[in-house]
Amino acid sequence: MGDFRKTGKGVIDTQQPVSFTFDGKSYSGFKGDTLASALLANGVHLMGRSFKYHRPRGPVGAGFEEPNALVTVTRGKGRMTPNLRATAIEIYEGMMASSQNRWPGLGFDIGAFNNTFSAFFPAGFYNKTFMWPKSFWDKVYEPFIRNMAGLGPAPTEVDPDVYGAVYGHCDILIIGSGPAGLAAALAAAKKDQRVILVDENVNMGGSLIGAGHVSIDEKSASDWVAKALKDLNKADNVVLMTRTSAIGYYHDNFVALAERLTDYIPEAQIGKTREKLHRIRAGKVILAQGAIERPLVFNGNDKPGVMLTSAAQTFLNKYGVAVGKEVAVFTAHDSAYSAAFELADSNVRIAAIIDAREGVSAELISAAEGRGIDVHIGSVISKTGGKKRVRSVEVYEPVHNTQKTIACDALLMSGGWTPSLHLWSQSKGSIKWDEAKGVYLPDLANENCVCIGSCNGDFGIKAALDAGSKAGGGRKVYKTDEPVFGSGQVFDHLPNYIKPSKTKAFVDFQNDVTDKDIKLAVREGFKSIEHVKRYTTNGMATDQGKLSNLNALEIAAKALGKQAPQVGLTTFRPPYTPTTFGTFCGYRTDDLFEVTRKTAIDPWAEAQGAVFEPVGIWRRAWYFPKAGEDMHAAVARECKATRDSLGIFDASTLGKIEVVGPDAAKFMNIMYTNPWSKLGVGACRYGLMLGENGYIYDDGVVGRIAEDRFHVTTTTGGAPRVYRHMEDYLQTEFPELDVWLTSTTEQWSVIALNGPNARKLIEPFVEGIDLSPEAFPHMNVREGKICGVPTRLFRVSFSGELGFEINVPSHYGRAVWETLFAAGEQFDITPYGTETMHVLRAEKGFIIIGQDTDGTVTPQDAGMSWIVSKKKKDFVGKRSLQRSDLVAEGRKQLIGLLTDDPKTVLEEGAHIVADPDQSIPMDMLGHVTSSYWSESLGKSIAMALVKDGFNRMGDDLYIPMEGGVTHKAKVVKPVFYDPKGERLNVV
Amino acid sequence: MSSDIVFDQAVEIPDILKSGDVVTTLVGERTRLSLRVKAADRIAVAKALGITLPAKIGKTNTKAGIMIACLGPDEWFIVGEKAKYSNLYNKALKLSSKYVMSVTDVSFRNVAVELTGPKVAEIVNVGCPLDLSLAAFPVGKCTRTVYEAAPIILHRLSEDSFAMECWRSYAPYMVGLMTAHVQGQRV
Numbered sequence A: 001m002g003d004f005r006k007t008g009k010g011v012i013d014t015q016q017p018v019s020f021t022f023d024g025k026s027y028s029g030f031k032g033d034t035l036a037s038a039l040l041a042n043g044v045h046l047m048g049r050s051f052k053y054h055r056p057r058g059p060v061g062a063g064f065e066e067p068n069a070l071v072t073v074t075r076g077k078g079r080m081t082p083n084l085r086a087t088a089i090e091i092y093e094g095m096m097a098s099s100q101n102r103w104p105g106l107g108f109d110i111g112a113f114n115n116t117f118s119a120f121f122p123a124g125f126y127n128k129t130f131m132w133p134k135s136f137w138d139k140v141y142e143p144f145i146r147n148m149a150g151l152g153p154a155p156t157e158v159d160p161d162v163y164g165a166v167y168g169h170c171d172i173l174i175i176g177s178g179p180a181g182l183a184a185a186l187a188a189a190k191k192d193q194r195v196i197l198v199d200e201n202v203n204m205g206g207s208l209i210g211a212g213h214v215s216i217d218e219k220s221a222s223d224w225v226a227k228a229l230k231d232l233n234k235a236d237n238v239v240l241m242t243r244t245s246a247i248g249y250y251h252d253n254f255v256a257l258a259e260r261l262t263d264y265i266p267e268a269q270i271g272k273t274r275e276k277l278h279r280i281r282a283g284k285v286i287l288a289q290g291a292i293e294r295p296l297v298f299n300g301n302d303k304p305g306v307m308l309t310s311a312a313q314t315f316l317n318k319y320g321v322a323v324g325k326e327v328a329v330f331t332a333h334d335s336a337y338s339a340a341f342e343l344a345d346s347n348v349r350i351a352a353i354i355d356a357r358e359g360v361s362a363e364l365i366s367a368a369e370g371r372g373i374d375v376h377i378g379s380v381i382s383k384t385g386g387k388k389r390v391r392s393v394e395v396y397e398p399v400h401n402t403q404k405t406i407a408c409d410a411l412l413m414s415g416g417w418t419p420s421l422h423l424w425s426q427s428k429g430s431i432k433w434d435e436a437k438g439v440y441l442p443d444l445a446n447e448n449c450v451c452i453g454s455c456n457g458d459f460g461i462k463a464a465l466d467a468g469s470k471a472g473g474g475r476k477v478y479k480t481d482e483p484v485f486g487s488g489q490v491f492d493h494l495p496n497y498i499k500p501s502k503t504k505a506f507v508d509f510q511n512d513v514t515d516k517d518i519k520l521a522v523r524e525g526f527k528s529i530e531h532v533k534r535y536t537t538n539g540m541a542t543d544q545g546k547l548s549n550l551n552a553l554e555i556a557a558k559a560l561g562k563q564a565p566q567v568g569l570t571t572f573r574p575p576y577t578p579t580t581f582g583t584f585c586g587y588r589t590d591d592l593f594e595v596t597r598k599t600a601i602d603p604w605a606e607a608q609g610a611v612f613e614p615v616g617i618w619r620r621a622w623y624f625p626k627a628g629e630d631m632h633a634a635v636a637r638e639c640k641a642t643r644d645s646l647g648i649f650d651a652s653t654l655g656k657i658e659v660v661g662p663d664a665a666k667f668m669n670i671m672y673t674n675p676w677s678k679l680g681v682g683a684c685r686y687g688l689m690l691g692e693n694g695y696i697y698d699d700g701v702v703g704r705i706a707e708d709r710f711h712v713t714t715t716t717g718g719a720p721r722v723y724r725h726m727e728d729y730l731q732t733e734f735p736e737l738d739v740w741l742t743s744t745t746e747q748w749s750v751i752a753l754n755g756p757n758a759r760k761l762i763e764p765f766v767e768g769i770d771l772s773p774e775a776f777p778h779m780n781v782r783e784g785k786i787c788g789v790p791t792r793l794f795r796v797s798f799s800g801e802l803g804f805e806i807n808v809p810s811h812y813g814r815a816v817w818e819t820l821f822a823a824g825e826q827f828d829i830t831p832y833g834t835e836t837m838h839v840l841r842a843e844k845g846f847i848i849i850g851q852d853t854d855g856t857v858t859p860q861d862a863g864m865s866w867i868v869s870k871k872k873k874d875f876v877g878k879r880s881l882q883r884s885d886l887v888a889e890g891r892k893q894l895i896g897l898l899t900d901d902p903k904t905v906l907e908e909g910a911h912i913v914a915d916p917d918q919s920i921p922m923d924m925l926g927h928v929t930s931s932y933w934s935e936s937l938g939k940s941i942a943m944a945l946v947k948d949g950f951n952r953m954g955d956d957l958y959i960p961m962e963g964g965v966t967h968k969a970k971v972v973k974p975v976f977y978d979p980k981g982e983r984l985n986v987v
Numbered sequence B: 001m002s003s004d005i006v007f008d009q010a011v012e013i014p015d016i017l018k019s020g021d022v023v024t025t026l027v028g029e030r031t032r033l034s035l036r037v038k039a040a041d042r043i044a045v046a047k048a049l050g051i052t053l054p055a056k057i058g059k060t061n062t063k064a065g066i067m068i069a070c071l072g073p074d075e076w077f078i079v080g081e082k083a084k085y086s087n088l089y090n091k092a093l094k095l096s097s098k099y100v101m102s103v104t105d106v107s108f109r110n111v112a113v114e115l116t117g118p119k120v121a122e123i124v125n126v127g128c129p130l131d132l133s134l135a136a137f138p139v140g141k142c143t144r145t146v147y148e149a150a151p152i153i154l155h156r157l158s159e160d161s162f163a164m165e166c167w168r169s170y171a172p173y174m175v176g177l178m179t180a181h182v183q184g185q186r187v
Helices: A035-041 A110-116 A125-129 A136-148 A179-189 A221-234 A309-319 A335-345 A362-370 A422-426 A461-471 A515-523 A529-536 A549-560 A581-585 A602-607 A631-644 A664-671 A719-732 A758-765 A810-827 A834-844 B039-049 B088-095 B120-124 B168-186
Strands: A013-022 A025-031 A070-074 A080-085 A095-099 A162-175 A195-198 A238-241 A244-250 A254-260 A273-287 A291-293 A306-308 A326-331 A349-355 A375-377 A380-385 A392-397 A402-407 A410-414 A417-419 A431-434 A439-442 A449-451 A506-508 A611-615 A618-623 A647-650 A655-660 A684-690 A696-706 A709-714 A740-743 A748-754 A780-786 A789-795 A803-809 A892-899 A926-934 A939-947 A956-960 A966-972 B023-026 B030-037 B060-063 B066-072 B075-081 B101-105 B110-116 B142-147 B150-158 B161-167
Touching: A013 A035, A025 A035, A035 A309, A162 A179, A162 A581, A162 B168, A179 A195, A179 A221, A179 A238, A179 A273, A179 A461, A195 A244, A221 A238, A244 A422, A273 A422, A273 A581, A291 A309, A306 A309, A309 A326, A309 A335, A309 A410, A326 A335, A335 A349, A335 A362, A335 A410, A349 A392, A349 A402, A362 A375, A417 A439, A506 A515, A506 A549, A515 A529, A515 A549, A529 A549, A602 A618, A602 A810, A618 A631, A618 A834, A631 A647, A631 A834, A631 A926, A647 A810, A647 A834, A655 A664, A655 A719, A655 B101, A664 A709, A664 A719, A696 A719, A696 A780, A696 A789, A709 A719, A719 A740, A740 B030, A740 B101, A748 A758, A748 A810, A758 A803, A758 A810, A803 A810, A834 A926, A834 A939, A892 A926, B030 B039, B030 B088, B039 B088, B066 B142, B066 B150, B088 B101, B110 B120, B110 B150, B110 B168, B120 B161, B120 B168, B150 B168, B161 B168
Parallel strands: A013 A095, A162 A195, A162 A273, A195 A238, A273 A449, A306 A410, A326 A349, A326 A410, A349 A375
Antiparallel strands: A013 A025, A070 A080, A070 A095, A244 A254, A254 A273, A291 A417, A380 A392, A392 A402, A431 A439, A611 A618, A647 A748, A655 A709, A655 A740, A684 A696, A696 A709, A748 A803, A780 A789, A789 A803, A892 A939, A892 A966, A926 A939, A956 A966, B023 B110, B030 B075, B030 B101, B060 B066, B066 B075, B110 B161, B142 B150, B150 B161
């Protein structure tokens, strides 16, 4: 392999050599090279194997649109990135890159047998072949397909790198820094507005980079770019962002930018932000993304060495790399000529220009001939020679039916230009078909957004510059001496004398879709381009139609006998370029993935070795195991200690809402089923809340603090929903009420003390409250002080024991808890968690919303008709309770279950049947909602929702389990412990 | 109150946030009130309390030791130094019989941090999607917003200084997000 480097060209720094490895072999490039340009400079074109047929492939493009040269770069444990485009990643000292989708090696690849048998793998092959036998899918077909298909291997280790995410705002966001984007930024910079200019490349300037032969306003293009960037850098109101891809365009000019920060740095440290997602809200968006050259669809167009003409031009001008020594050019567009001339002027031999068109301007032909280049008009390429690199082309002239073979080591192709409409389409801007250019162009904007330059079909440097200035609010008219951009012809078919069955002309290189696949899809009845895409996989994966879309459309349209716009255009989905999952996560990983709310007392519980469970986004202490205890033993001990003496429980997560205002009682009457007007100040009442549909929505104890003030509690998980529910009714249905709601959940830490010794413990610490049973009966609330801090002290019980819920300011919660806990030693005070709380309440038959109810349970179903006021004119859900199906007999009702074998604890969720001998499927009566071992009763207890449950008291029901075991249980009232409630009155 | 009963906000500011481009400090004990007043009574209630209740949503009034922000059409959020304003709640409570209003003590619901430094907007924008340019978010503006998953109240104290408050259980998350950002920049 010779040296393909052309000195004196491009943005590379030849003073800084960089060594790297590709598939284990060492190479050398220069700082500023991409992996692809450095490999090409070493004469390496073979960089990957194709997706389906495992055909050898080299780069087709020179940038982010590249479909073939996908590589994996690794930096050590967990830092392996697959599917990077070799044309878009910068090399750094010590970089380790490898090819993908080949085994055992890139040169010899077993999977290439697919290619030999490719006639058996047409479009829809998987759908047709792997349908039966069905049982083969999991074990045989799917693993096989996943193994064969596919790009690079997915990483399996945790990514140790850090990713960031920020929000930003600007008045004008310009995407793309070619001539159009730069001119727009220069104009916008002069106004008093915030401008952001982004480009996915390392250098700004786009097509102007290395375009030394063109002058703009009497300056060379490079000097003009340098001056423009200098001016923009100086402007305070302009932010320039390179290595940044605009990946998605969302409503109201919200644009996602992915910035790569460390991938080009040798030894990039773990901990430094690798990539950052900028979520930008822009006043106006200027899209200057340019156009992507379109490949030509001809037999053998995928061999390494076959690439876009513009790619060869970029490799030459930007990186100083000649893609070959003897280069053939196949074109249907004038623009390929100037690229060929640039190569020729850099001492690359142009083997021939093959032009598919009949009419080509005399000037181009004479300019070619002046450089000694043969031009074959009205000719096509019928096949290419070479295996892992193109070695020759066969030029076919249909009119004379002649063929001629020309030797070459690279072949450039140009089928015209496709404006990049990806972001425009994501913004829901409409598009229109331009028959003359054979392209879709932007039509009507949906956002404050414009497309300028070649992505708007305005080709050429001057056209881009002038459009840019105008879009940026300027009026500058630029002068350039660029060659005429010219025009081209769109071919929906290139003639060939070889039988179609013997040819392979690729439309989508990445997905190995050929022209025949598209035609087959049409023959098999797919008429919409969206269906053709799914059947053939054309334009899927990272390509997203960048190279393949319009060629596929032309072929499908011809096969259907329709015009292209009638066949449509596939949807462009974000992200525009493949983006790491890390970038989408930003900082939200591990502890920051989601908020974990902790109470003030949580650190104490953690120090005690509590086991936690999530409740909503709270974490709550579940149980407090002592050494050697499992959950069952710990919970049994906690239950017993609480009933025998004293248990302490952190109830801080209970939702709290302060309902305040002259109409507070009126509002409470509307929101709850039971009445509130006569509740005295200082008294508490259990409240039940329904949804509009009449089903139980939430519950909780409410204390009346003053005439116009209620301290409402809700379930832990229900707090935000209940608050919204209340605000919703207040603001939309009852705005005339003078009442306000404030969430006070976190204002208070709540320490629940339950057990016969509860009062004795707090007595010495309480000031200003008479704790005697006469002065402070059950279901009352008092304000005073405990341990010197203000408290709202509730005498309530969710356990059936004498109980207090001590509300203290959160920032003092832990200190009060620790003080009480220390003093409780004399009573063997025992901390308990949510599991014990659940057992104690189930023994008393108290329901848990969401466990014993499931959103279809009425108060009647739950055996709670007593709490539904008959006198109140209205409350939320009242009318629904009259619905015929809600008053019907035989609804599922909440009952208790006692198992025949008292040691058997039923499984929550288990189904219940009347006749265990019935053949499957049995008639299900309902399911077990709550089930526990009750240490206090020495037997298991359960609650269940059962059809017509109230009429089954005393009946035996059956709970068939997996494995043929069936449990028998008796229906009882769901109150198992102290049914008269005498334990509340312990003195 | 015994000496064991210590004030504990259960969040710490890590050293990395205490120096550099932006300095973050944890705000100590404050009196915080949520005050709701019918429009007709706004001026009278303000006068009786000896404070100013700004009429426009997002506006604040800050003077010796007290900040009053209008967060909604009838809603004010008040943050005062504890020593000076611990009695404000009781004062407001007494007015409830005379005016159509509500006052709720939320002193211990929130945890606040103050951030100061030239790059303060960048740190706020890590989690807050609002435009923090001086034109869009002038000094003195206060609003409810979010810091990624944490609902917050954001108040601009000066060109390069913000106060951020959230419910106390969200504070470790809020500070954690800032820390992750600053760490990623500094390594």
